[in-house]
Amino acid sequence: MHEKAHDAELMARIAAQDQAALRGLYARHCARVFRFLLRLVRQEAIAEELTNEVFLEVWRKAGSFEGKASTATWLLAIAHHRAVSALRRRKEESWDEAEAANIADAKDGPEVELQKIDKAAILRRCLEQLSPEHREVIDLVYYHEMSIGAVSSIVGIPQSTVKTRMFYARKRMSELLKAAGVDRGWP
Amino acid sequence: MNEDNTALTEREEIEMLLPWYVGGNLDATDHDRVERYLAQHPEVRRQLELIREEQHQTILANEALPTPSAGALERLMASLPGRRPGLLARLRASEGYRNIAALFGPSAPRAIRYAAYAAVGLLLVQSLAITALLVKDNGAGYQTAAGKDGGEGLFFLVAFTDTASTADLTRLLQDFDARIIDGPKPGGIFQVKVRVSDPSPAAAEALQRRLAARRDVVRLALPAKE
Numbered sequence: 001m002h003e004k005a006h007d008a009e010l011m012a013r014i015a016a017q018d019q020a021a022l023r024g025l026y027a028r029h030c031a032r033v034f035r036f037l038l039r040l041v042r043q044e045a046i047a048e049e050l051t052n053e054v055f056l057e058v059w060r061k062a063g064s065f066e067g068k069a070s071t072a073t074w075l076l077a078i079a080h081h082r083a084v085s086a087l088r089r090r091k092e093e094s095w096d097e098a099e100a101a102n103i104a105d106a107k108d109g110p111e112v113e114l115q116k117i118d119k120a121a122i123l124r125r126c127l128e129q130l131s132p133e134h135r136e137v138i139d140l141v142y143y144h145e146m147s148i149g150a151v152s153s154i155v156g157i158p159q160s161t162v163k164t165r166m167f168y169a170r171k172r173m174s175e176l177l178k179a180a181g182v183d184r185g186w187p
Numbered sequence: 188m189n190e191d192n193t194a195l196t197e198r199e200e201i202e203m204l205l206p207w208y209v210g211g212n213l214d215a216t217d218h219d220r221v222e223r224y225l226a227q228h229p230e231v232r233r234q235l236e237l238i239r240e241e242q243h244q245t246i247l248a249n250e251a252l253p254t255p256s257a258g259a260l261e262r263l264m265a266s267l268p269g270r271r272p273g274l275l276a277r278l279r280a281s282e283g284y285r286n287i288a289a290l291f292g293p294s295a296p297r298a299i300r301y302a303a304y305a306a307v308g309l310l311l312v313q314s315l316a317i318t319a320l321l322v323k324d325n326g327a328g329y330q331t332a333a334g335k336d337g338g339e340g341l342f343f344l345v346a347f348t349d350t351a352s353t354a355d356l357t358r359l360l361q362d363f364d365a366r367i368i369d370g371p372k373p374g375g376i377f378q379v380k381v382r383v384s385d386p387s388p389a390a391a392e393a394l395q396r397r398l399a400a401r402r403d404v405v406r407l408a409l410p411a412k413e
Contacts (some may be wrong), residue, residue, distance in 0.1 A: 019267060022263075022264075023264070026260055030255050030259075030260070034255045035254075044253065044256075048255050048256060051255055051259065052259060059267060118396065118399055120244055121396075121399060123241065124244050127244065138241070138245055141206050141210065142210070142245035143246055146212070147212040147213075148212070148213075163203040163204065167203045173241065184237055185233075186234060186237060
C-alpha cells in the first residue's frame with residue numbers, strides 16, 4: 001500500500017478510537033517526531049514526553065485531520081508547537097534567535113581548535129550552534145525533506161519567510177564555519 | 188535577523204530555492220526557474236555542492252540520535268482510556284520493530300531509506316563479522332552485538348565504511364582497545380566502548396578525532412552516552 005494511503009487509513013481508524021492503529025502510526029513516525037523534538041529541546045526525557053503528547057493529540061484530534069497536508073507534516077506541526085511551548089516554559093534555551101546565537105558564540109574556544117582537522121565535524125558542530133529557529137528549518141529541509149509549503153505549515157510562517165529563514169540559517173552556518181577556520185567562499 | 192525579502196536580487200532569490208532544488212522538493216515553476224538561472228550562471232552550481240555537504244552532515248547528525256525508549260509507547264497507551272493491548276500489539280511496540288520501521292518506513296528520510304535498502308547486504312555481512320568478533324572476544328561465551336558490556340570506558344557512535352572488512356574491524360577494535368556493545372542502529376550505526384585510563388572530556392575529544400581519522404574503516408564517529 002502507498003505510504004500516504006497507509007497513513008490515511010491509520011488516521012481514519014484512530015479517529016474511530018482504534019488503539020492498534022495508533023500503535024501502527026507510532027511505529028511509522030515515532031523516530032521522526034522524537035528526533036525532531038530532541039534536536040530542539042536537547043533532552044531525551046523531555047523529547048520523549050513531548051513525543052507522547054504529540055501522539056496523544058493525534059488520538060484526540062484525528063477526527064479533525066482533513067488530509068490536506070501529509071500525516072508527517074501534521075505530526076511535525078504539532079511537535080513544533082509542543083517544543084516551542086516547552087522551551088518557553090523551561091527558559092533554559094531561549095527561542096529568541098539573538099539570545100540563542102549569543103549562547104552559541106559563548107561556546108567558542110579550545111574545542112574549535114581541536115576540531116579544525118575535520119571539516120565534517122566542524123560542520124556538524126556549527127549545525128549545533130545555530131539558533132533553535134535556524135536548526136529547525138535546516139532539519140526540516142535537509143533531514144525531513146519538507147517542501148517550502150510543508151515547512152510553512154509546520155512552523156506557521158509564510159512561505160516567503162521559510163525561504164529567507166533557510167537562507168539566513170545557511171548564511172549563519174557559513175559565518176560559524178569561517179570563524180572555525182573553514183572559508184567556503186559563500187556568501 | 189532580517190527575514191524581509193522585499194529587496195532581494197535575482198541571484199539571492201535563486202539561492203534561496205537551491206536547498207529544495209537539491210532535495211527535489213521544488214514545484215515545476217521554481218524548478219524550471221532555477222534550471223534556467225544555473226544554465227546562464229554556471230558559477231552558482233558550486234553552491235549545490237555546499238548544500239549537499241550540509242545536507243549530508245545534517246542527516247548524519249540526526250541519524251546518530253536515538254529513538255524513543257522501549258517503555259515510551261506503553262506509557263502513551265496507558266494514558267489512553269480503556270486500554271487492553273494484546274500480544275501482537277505488544278510485539279509491534281518492541282524496540283526492534285520500531286528500529287526496523289524507522290529504517291525503512293516513511294519516518295526515515297528518502298536518502299537514508301534508499302541507502303538502507305542498498306546497505307542491507309553490507310550490514311548483514313558486517314553484523315556477522317561483528318558477531319564473530321564478539322564470540323572470539325568472549326571465548327566460549329556468546330554475546331550478541333546488542334549485549335551490554337560492563338566496566339569503565341568512553342562511548343561513541345560509529346558507522347563503518349562500506350569497504351571495511353572483518354580484518355579491518357578487528358584491527359580497529361584492537362588498536363583502540365574497543366568493543367562493539369550495541370547496534371546496528373538506524374543508519375548502520377554501532378555503539379562502541381573504548382577502554383581508557385583518562386575519561387576526561389579532552390581525552391574523549393582526542394579519541395573521537397583519532398577514530399574519525401581512520402577513514403578507511405570509520406565513516407562517522409560521534410560521542411555517545413552509555
